[in-house]
Amino acid sequence: MAAEVAIxxxxxxxxxxxxxxxxKYELQQxxxxxxxxxxxxxxxxxxxxxxxxxxxxxxxxxxxxxxWLDTAAGIRVxxxxxQIGYMAQDYALFPTHTVAGNIAYGLSALTAAERNRRVxxxxxxxxxxxxxxxxxRELSGGQQQRVAxxxxxxxxxxxxxxxxxxxxxxxxxxxxxxxxxxxxxxRLALPSIIVTxxxxxxxxxxDLVAVMGEGQVIQVGSPQEVFCRPANATxxxxxxxxxxxxxxxxxxxDGLATVRVNGxxxxxxGGYAIGSPVFVCVRAEDVVLEQGSTGLxxxxxxxxxxxxxxxxxxxxxxxxxxxxxxxVAMVTRGAQQELGIELGSPVVAIIKAGAVHLVARME
Amino acid sequence: xxxxVIGLPIAYWLTFSKWRWKFLVESIVALPLVLPPTVLxxxxxxxxxxxxxxxxxxxxxxxxxxxxxxxxxxVASILYSLPFAVQPFAxxxxxxxxxxxxxxxxxxxxxAKTFFKLIIPLSTAGVITGAVLxxxxxxxxxxxxxxxxxxxEGVTRTVSIDIYxxxxxxxxxxxxNTALFLLVVSYAVLLFIYxxxxxxxxxxxxx
Numbered sequence: 001m002a003a004e005v006a007i008x009x010x011x012x013x014x015x016x017x018x019x020x021x022x023x024k025y026e027l028q029q030x031x032x033x034x035x036x037x038x039x040x041x042x043x044x045x046x047x048x049x050x051x052x053x054x055x056x057x058x059x060x061x062x063x064x065x066x067x068w069l070d071t072a073a074g075i076r077v078x079x080x081x082x083q084i085g086y087m088a089q090d091y092a093l094f095p096t097h098t099v100a101g102n103i104a105y106g107l108s109a110l111t112a113a114e115r116n117r118r119v120x121x122x123x124x125x126x127x128x129x130x131x132x133x134x135x136x137r138e139l140s141g142g143q144q145q146r147v148a149x150x151x152x153x154x155x156x157x158x159x160x161x162x163x164x165x166x167x168x169x170x171x172x173x174x175x176x177x178x179x180x181x182x183x184x185x186x187r188l189a190l191p192s193i194i195v196t197x198x199x200x201x202x203x204x205x206x207d208l209v210a211v212m213g214e215g216q217v218i219q220v221g222s223p224q225e226v227f228c229r230p231a232n233a234t235x236x237x238x239x240x241x242x243x244x245x246x247x248x249x250x251x252x253x254d255g256l257a258t259v260r261v262n263g264x265x266x267x268x269x270g271g272y273a274i275g276s277p278v279f280v281c282v283r284a285e286d287v288v289l290e291q292g293s294t295g296l297x298x299x300x301x302x303x304x305x306x307x308x309x310x311x312x313x314x315x316x317x318x319x320x321x322x323x324x325x326x327x328v329a330m331v332t333r334g335a336q337q338e339l340g341i342e343l344g345s346p347v348v349a350i351i352k353a354g355a356v357h358l359v360a361r362m363e
Numbered sequence: 364x365x366x367x368v369i370g371l372p373i374a375y376w377l378t379f380s381k382w383r384w385k386f387l388v389e390s391i392v393a394l395p396l397v398l399p400p401t402v403l404x405x406x407x408x409x410x411x412x413x414x415x416x417x418x419x420x421x422x423x424x425x426x427x428x429x430x431x432x433x434x435x436x437x438v439a440s441i442l443y444s445l446p447f448a449v450q451p452f453a454x455x456x457x458x459x460x461x462x463x464x465x466x467x468x469x470x471x472x473x474x475a476k477t478f479f480k481l482i483i484p485l486s487t488a489g490v491i492t493g494a495v496l497x498x499x500x501x502x503x504x505x506x507x508x509x510x511x512x513x514x515x516e517g518v519t520r521t522v523s524i525d526i527y528x529x530x531x532x533x534x535x536x537x538x539x540n541t542a543l544f545l546l547v548v549s550y551a552v553l554l555f556i557y558x559x560x561x562x563x564x565x566x567x568x569x570x
Contacts, residue, residue: 053468
């Protein structure tokens with residue numbers, strides 16, 4: 001049987017959309033699947049069902065060759081027997097235990113010596129040296145997150161499940177830990193499923209993205225695929241970022257990064273090392289179109305391009321431009337007519353540096 | 364002690380069960396709070412008497428009858444004081460964050476292990492409150508004991524019955540001594556519980 005996770009579950013809620021999700025994904029070493037969607041889309045329910053903390057009314061969950069849930073056959077494997085690592089949104093650290101005690105909590109099957117060795121390994125890996133005897137309430141949000149992750153990983157689970165791993169943190173910490181978490185996940189080489197509603201987290205953490213909306217998995221694909229080629233209007237609306245393209249930071253000055261994308265240079269908000277690979281993300285509504293350059297504006301990015309596609313989108317129009325890379329702009333129908341935008345016409349796309357979002361990626 | 368063994372599982376079940384008719388059991392456990400002790404005593408007496416199945420079973424196994432013995436008194440006391448133990452336990456368990464319990468499960472600990480390793484340490488104050496309160500309550504009970512235990516000196520005579528006897532015999536000074544003793548013990552017990560729940564000594568780490 002293929003090394004894959006197959007999920008097919010139905011669960012109804014009073015006064016809410018019912019969840020009927022179907023998802024299948026192949027496990028490769030260290031594949032991180034992101035369940036991405038707005039709140040209430042059922043992503044947490046799917047994650048908790050995989051963990052065995054919630055029981056769908058109908059469905060099957062298979063992990064490699066083991067069946068974890070099959071309501072038709074009456075199989076319900078308890079969370080204790082699934083060998084998973086689960087991290088809740090608020091980390092759920094045990095207040096009565098120290099950091100070391102929290103990490104050792106799931107290791108009762110080991111001998112004392114083995115257990116100490118494993119805890120020590122985890123302390124080293126998650127950079128918790130010096131905090132072993134602290135209680136969780138004495139730690140910062142970022143430290144708590146690392147303890148929670150260390151605790152989940154210590155018993156060597158087969159699958160790691162993270163529920164909104166960064167949402168309990170304040171925004172500056174979140175930005176910083178996003179990169180840290182990605183590096184850790186790669187180093188752990190564990191297949192993981194991560195729930196998030198943040199598109200930047202999705203891009204930086206996921207190898208694979210499953211977009212969820214109203215209880216269903218709508219699209220599964222690589223982050224770039226899902227963001228740039230949404231399967232339908234619902235996905236596009238959930239994702240909300242039309243242009244995602246790979247680039248490299250080539251210069252960093254005054255907090256502003258210059259990124260090279262297919263030979264075109266773009267300026268965006270920085271904070272990245274020179275040479276680091278990034279995703280350049282631009283929302284369509286942040287792109288202003290101009291007919292021939294009229295001169296100076298405050299915006300940092302002026303890109304000459306050619307219209308290669310026009311897609312009506314309600315009262316707005318999505319204009320696809322080739323400016324060294326495909327860029328999507330959103331304008332009103334009136335603006336489209338005034339500017340005479342049609343296929344092949346030359347335009348200048350203007351984007352403020354603040355609207356060029358850079359998200360670190362793995363190469 | 365016996366109340367701990369019986370009360371903890373009941374409280375656990377009452378807190379975490381999702382059974383929709385749970386309130387039926389809840390009310391039965393709470394019944395001794397409102398029922399006159401004599402009523403409760405009467406039913407227990409009938410239930411454990413030599414003519415009931417329970418009483419017969421006990422006699423077959425142990426060779427003794429339950430009523431008017433220390434063992435019978437124990438059974439009655441447990442039933443009578445159960446709500447005083449179960450309710451603080453259940454309240455304490457209820458305050459334990461569900462997320463912590465789930466985290467423990469996903470870390471591979473069985474429900475029983477999670478209970479002892481996590482839930483009990485997190486609800487120490489509630490468990491002690493329940494244990495002490497029910498113990499104190501057992502000390503001072505009267506009606507049930509009189510019905511089930513009778514009044515046999517050295518076997519089933521409890522402190523409160525002692526006072527009643529003394530007053531009946533117009534032996535006021537002895538009654539006063541025993542009453543004072545009960546008053547002091549009860550007050551001390553309550554002092555202890557309230558102080559502990561306010562964390563006056565901060566022996567138990569704050570959550």
